[in-house]
Amino acid sequence: MRGATAWPPSPPPFFPRHGAAMQAYSHIDPAVLFQATGHxxxxxxxxxxxYLDTSPAMFARVEQAVRGGAAQAIVHSCHTLRGTVALLGASALVARLAELEQLVRHQGVAAAGWLAETAALVGxxxxxxxRSMREYTGAQA
Known part of the structure; x- marks a missing residue:
């Protein structure tokens, strides 16, 4: 059939702003949050x-707890932040926070260098x- 179009029509392809090629996400999976919002x-x-408004204070509580050596505060602050970043599909950060929770529960201390490495990952x-707020359209999900 000449001139027929498929039904339903396919969504338009995703084109990043300014014609740039879309970079893959390596620290989050925007589709996780997009699906949680019901698309x-x-x-x-x-x-x-x-998340952007609240995460600095959440990570500051983690830092303060780690520097103060308060095991219960470390576990609580890591758990709180971990629940938040899980919604972003930030699996490496989720794993890192869970790792510290377990380490502190069993040994009572944070590993040397943990804060600096985790701060870089949070950043x-x-x-x-x-970037996902600017570029993500849901067409990628």
């Missing part, structure tokens, strides 16, 4: 912004969340 792009962006997650 609501406005809610996806609102929750992403909420990388934050950058990708910002």
């Amino acid at each position: 609501d792009l406005e809610m996806f962006r609102a929750l992403s912004q909420t 990388a997650v934050e950058q990708e969340v910002r």
